[in-house]
Amino acid sequence: MKKPASRSLIALSTSALALPGIAEADTPPLTSSLSYKISNYQEDELSREQVPFGELERYDIDVHQFQFISPLGRDYALFINANHENMSGASPWFSTAGTNGQPVINMSGASGIYDSRSEVSIGARYYGTRGNIGGAIGYSEENDYRAKYVSMSGSRNFNNDLTTLTVSLSHSDDSIFPSDAERFNRVRHENKRASSVAVSLSQVLNPVASFQTALSLTGQSGFLSDPYKLQDSRPDGKTQIAFANSLRYFFIEADGALQSDYRYYRDDFGVRSHTLDLSWFQNVTRSLKIVPMLRYYSQTAADFYTNIDDFLKPLSESQSSDYRLSAFGAVSGGLSVVADFGGWSATLTAERYVANEKYSAFTVDQPSPGLVQFTRLSLGVNYSF
Amino acid sequence: MMNKGFMMIGLGLVTSTLVGIAHAVEEGDPAPDFALPSIYADQPAIALADMPGKTVYVDFWASWCAPCLTSLPLYNDLYNKYRDQGLEVVAINVDNPIEDGLDFLLDTPLDFLIPSDPEGDMATQFSVIGMPSSYLIGPDGEVKLVHMGFRPTDMEMIEAAIVANLPD
Amino acid sequence: MIRLMAVLITLGVLTGCSQVQPWERGYLAKQEMAWDSDPLERALNDHIFFSKEASSGGNIAAGGGCGCN
Numbered sequence: 001m002k003k004p005a006s007r008s009l010i011a012l013s014t015s016a017l018a019l020p021g022i023a024e025a026d027t028p029p030l031t032s033s034l035s036y037k038i039s040n041y042q043e044d045e046l047s048r049e050q051v052p053f054g055e056l057e058r059y060d061i062d063v064h065q066f067q068f069i070s071p072l073g074r075d076y077a078l079f080i081n082a083n084h085e086n087m088s089g090a091s092p093w094f095s096t097a098g099t100n101g102q103p104v105i106n107m108s109g110a111s112g113i114y115d116s117r118s119e120v121s122i123g124a125r126y127y128g129t130r131g132n133i134g135g136a137i138g139y140s141e142e143n144d145y146r147a148k149y150v151s152m153s154g155s156r157n158f159n160n161d162l163t164t165l166t167v168s169l170s171h172s173d174d175s176i177f178p179s180d181a182e183r184f185n186r187v188r189h190e191n192k193r194a195s196s197v198a199v200s201l202s203q204v205l206n207p208v209a210s211f212q213t214a215l216s217l218t219g220q221s222g223f224l225s226d227p228y229k230l231q232d233s234r235p236d237g238k239t240q241i242a243f244a245n246s247l248r249y250f251f252i253e254a255d256g257a258l259q260s261d262y263r264y265y266r267d268d269f270g271v272r273s274h275t276l277d278l279s280w281f282q283n284v285t286r287s288l289k290i291v292p293m294l295r296y297y298s299q300t301a302a303d304f305y306t307n308i309d310d311f312l313k314p315l316s317e318s319q320s321s322d323y324r325l326s327a328f329g330a331v332s333g334g335l336s337v338v339a340d341f342g343g344w345s346a347t348l349t350a351e352r353y354v355a356n357e358k359y360s361a362f363t364v365d366q367p368s369p370g371l372v373q374f375t376r377l378s379l380g381v382n383y384s385f
Numbered sequence: 386m387m388n389k390g391f392m393m394i395g396l397g398l399v400t401s402t403l404v405g406i407a408h409a410v411e412e413g414d415p416a417p418d419f420a421l422p423s424i425y426a427d428q429p430a431i432a433l434a435d436m437p438g439k440t441v442y443v444d445f446w447a448s449w450c451a452p453c454l455t456s457l458p459l460y461n462d463l464y465n466k467y468r469d470q471g472l473e474v475v476a477i478n479v480d481n482p483i484e485d486g487l488d489f490l491l492d493t494p495l496d497f498l499i500p501s502d503p504e505g506d507m508a509t510q511f512s513v514i515g516m517p518s519s520y521l522i523g524p525d526g527e528v529k530l531v532h533m534g535f536r537p538t539d540m541e542m543i544e545a546a547i548v549a550n551l552p553d
Numbered sequence: 554m555i556r557l558m559a560v561l562i563t564l565g566v567l568t569g570c571s572q573v574q575p576w577e578r579g580y581l582a583k584q585e586m587a588w589d590s591d592p593l594e595r596a597l598n599d600h601i602f603f604s605k606e607a608s609s610g611g612n613i614a615a616g617g618g619c620g621c622n
Contacts, residue, residue, distance in 0.1 A: 027534065030455050037593045041601065063600075065593045074538045081596075117619060129534075145620030160514065162573060176620065200612055202588070207577045212588060216610040242610035246588060250580040257585040265608040273608040281585035286488075289585070299607050324607050336594075347591065355605075372605050380593055449582040479576035508576040516575045 028077040028127045032070040037347075037380035039063040043089070044373040046105065052098060055107045058372070059089040065380075072124065079123040079136065086116045092370045094230035094309050095321035103307040103321075103369045108228060117142045123151075131156035131164075147174040162204040170196045178227040190223030200244075208250040216242045225320070231309040232320045234302075240267040256282040270303035271325065274361060291336040293351070298329040298361035307366040326368035329359025334376075347380040409512035412531055416522040417510045419443075421500035424478050424486055431500040433522070436473050440551050442543075444476045444519040445508055448489040452535040453517040457495055459540050463547065464497045471524070471552040477502050479516075519543075524552040588612065 043058035068080040090107040098104035118141050125134025133154035140147040153168030172194045178186040200214030218240040226232045244263040251257070261277040279293045302325035304318035313319050334351035353374045357367035410417060420432035433441065444460065446453035457476060464474040474497035480486035481503040490499070502508060511520065514533065521530035521543075530546045532539065573581070584590050603609045604621035 027452050027536070030451050035593055037597065039597060063597060065597065067593055074536050083596075115620075117621075119619075140619055142620050147619060160575070196610065198610070198612065204573050204578075204581060207573050208580045210581060210586070212612070214612045216612070218610050240608075240610055242608070244611035246612070248581075248586045248588070250583065250586055252580070257583065259585070259590070261611075263608070263611050265610065267607070269607070271607040273606070275608065281590075283585075297602075297606060297608075302607065324605065330606070347594070349594065353605075374601075374605075376601070378594070378597065380591075445576065447576065447579055449579040480579065481577075485579070502576075505574060505576045508574065513575055516578070518575075 028071045028075060028125070029069050030071060031384045032068070033382060033384040035065075035067040035380065035382040037063075037065040037378055039065075039376060039378040041374060041376045044375075046107075046370070049104075050369045051105050051107055053106065055090045057089050058091065059087055061085055061087040075127050077125050077127070077134075079121075079125070081119075081121045081123075081138075083119040084116065088114050091228065092321070092323065093228070095307060095369070097308050103366075105370050115142055115144070117145075121149075144177055144179045145174065146177075147172055149173070164202045166198075166200045166202075168196075168198045168200075170194075174222075176223055176227060181227075186227045187223065190227070192220065192222035192224060194218060194220045208252065210248050212244075212246040214242075214244045214246075216240075216244070218242075226322055229320070229322065231311055231313075231315075232322065233315045233318055234304070234320055235269070235318055238267055238269055240265065254282070256280060265299075269325065270301070271299050272362070273297065273299035287340040289336075289338040291338065293332075293334040293336070295332045296329070296359075297332075298359065299327060300362045301325060301327040301364075301366065305366065307368050321368075323368035323370035323372070326357075326366065326371070327360055327362050327364040328355050328357050328368065328371055329361060330355035330371075331359055343384045345382045347378070347382075349376070349378040349380070351376040351378075409514055410520060410528055410531065412528055414528045416441075416443075416520065416526055416528050417507070419475075419477075419500075419507045419510070421477065421502055421507060424483060424490070424499045424501040431475060431498050433475075433526075438524050438552055439471050439473050440467075440524055440547060441473045441475060441522040442519060442547060443511075443522060444474070444517060445479055445502075445511070445513050446476055446517050447479050448485040449480070450516040454489065454493075455537060456517060456535040458493060459537065461495050461497065463540070463544060467547060467551065472547060473498065475500060477507055479503065479505055479508055481505075521546055521550060523550045 041061040041063065045056040046058065048056070063085045064083065066082040070078045072078045090113060092105045093108040094106050095103050096106065119138065121136050121138030123134055123136025125132055131154065135150065135152040138149045149170060149172035151168065151170035153166060155164055155166040157164050174192040176190045176192060177188065180186070181188050196216060196218040198214060198216035200212055202210060202212040204210045220238040222236060224236060224238055225234045242263055242265045244261065247260045249258045259279040259281065263275040266272040276296045279291055282290045284290055302320065304320060305325040306319055306321055307326065309321050310319060330353060332351060332353035334349060336347055336349040338347045339345065353372070355371040355373065357364040357371070416433060418433050420430060420434070422430050442460070444456070446457060448454070460474050460476065464472060476495070476497060476499050478486040478499055478501050483501050483503055486501065511518070517535050519532045520528050523529045529550050532543060580586065589595050604619065
């Protein structure tokens with residue numbers, strides 16, 4: 001006589017394990033769940049002003065994400081993730097001065113880029129009386145890029161489970177083998193490694209609020225340049241540090257919760273950034289939530305960023321016209337609708353992202369002509385059993 | 386608003402002192418005497434004093450506690466198996482608001498007694514240190530087993546403890 | 554002295570904060586109060602921003618790379 005698990009149980013089964021202070025012992029998920037999310041990501045076309053010749057179209061990407069979670073015996077859980085994305089479009093190739101001296105972009109190959117990426121990862125976690133520990137291995141493949149990674153993390157609860165300390169480690173080993181390398185005189189085969197360590201501390205403040213503070217340190221080494229750009233030469237090592245703070249606050253009268261996340265980031269390419277993420281979860285009925293989201297991001301430029309490529313500069317000197325290394329600000333907003341029907345739930349999300357040097361919190365010496373604007377639509381479904 | 390915050394911190398300090406002194410109910414202790422209203426408005430109050438000579442399994446649960454919700458239907462089976470031999474199951478609900486607990490019970494009817502303790506008065510007396518927590522009280526009024534957390538495989542051990550402590 | 558006071562005040566606040574009893578954690582258990590309330594959404598966002606901005610990292614150690622950046 002196996003009864004279907006109740007709605008409230010299913011809603012809890014995946015979230016409660018991520019929270020400190022809910023039960024004396026950390027509990028593995030009590031039900032299995034299968035999730036799928038399909039998204040379309042579309043960048044706005046560039047203008048003729050930004051790109052005097054050739055294609056104006058940028059990336060259009062379809063993303064499929066799968067996740068399977070299952071309890072494994074009394075104390076363990078199994079996690080399997082698989083992603084697949086198909087992309088088409090073009091990306092900036094090199095940057096020159098236009099007729100008025102302002103930087104203009106030349107896009108990669110007239111025929112555009114067609115690529116796909118597949119990724120799979122598998123992980124397991126042990127849940128003990130005072131915390132949990134687990135790890136995962138993953139593999140990602142594109143026709144010009146391969147990544148193998150491994151991660152581990154452990155959490156321990158203190159202070160009647162009101163305080164949680166989490167330590168996580170990860171390492172990734174990547175290979176880069178650009179397509180059409182001979183024709184365009186690109187590198188043939190390069191490697192890149194990244195190792196990362198993060199420590200976070202969460203504290204329950206009162207019955208409706210909790211706070212988390214985290215520090216992460218990442219070291220990268222190897223080929224960190226963009227092989228598809230005509231003139232792109234970056235240092236072969238990079239150290240990144242990120243300091244993140246999160247607050248969760250439930251407003252009883254409003255029957256809604258505020259999620260607020262702030263991150264400060266800096267690296268030794270010279271980039272510093274602020275990220276602020278705000279989401280409001282409004283419960284409308286027992287089975288319907290509306291979630292507006294707002295995000296602000298701003299970064300400084302890398303020390304070697306230039307918005308007009310200098311082809312006379314030797315490759316031994318760092319230089320890049322990658323818009324991602326320029327100083328800019330970005331504002332994005334979105335809306336999610338989450339519906340729960342017993343063991344099923346569905347989430348529909350729309351998001352709009354606009355990057356612009358005018359939104360920058362930092363001074364912009366060399367604005368990039370290639371900043372991104374995109375629109376993203378997602379539909380996710382989750383089934384628990 | 387500010388005052389409320391300070392009061393909460395103050396209250397927290399006071400409670401922490403009190404909880405620090407009050408000691409958690411352990412095996413071998415006499416069971417705290419409880420008396421609480423039923424979660425159902427039309428049913429009588431529920432008190433340990435009204436169950437002399439019985440084996441009482443007391444469980445603290447809430448609708449937001451996933452392992453609690455897994456355990457209740459299993460306790461219901463256990464109750465129906467041993468009720469004729471003198472077993473009472475008392476599942477104290479600590480939901481606040483009470484409606485959250487009642488909502489769960491609509492989907493999942495349970496046969497045993499369900500008192501409501503929205504302010505956590507009994508939970509404080511038992512010094513519950515995690516959810517769910519359950520206490521097996523023998524016919525002599527002594528706590529025979531304290532069990533914290535719940536996974537379905539725990540049922541075997543709980544059933545064995547109950548059988549060993551049923552009234553003669 | 555000032556350091557000792559700071560430690561004492563911090564401890565006081567922490568113990569003040571920490572007296573949320575196990576049976577009072579109903580709001581904290583809600584899905585929208587989780588650090589990661591929608592893991593697939595979070596993974597997608599991390600992936601997009603990782604490939605469009607220079608920053609990454611934060612709460613957990615970074616995962617695998619992609620040719621997107």
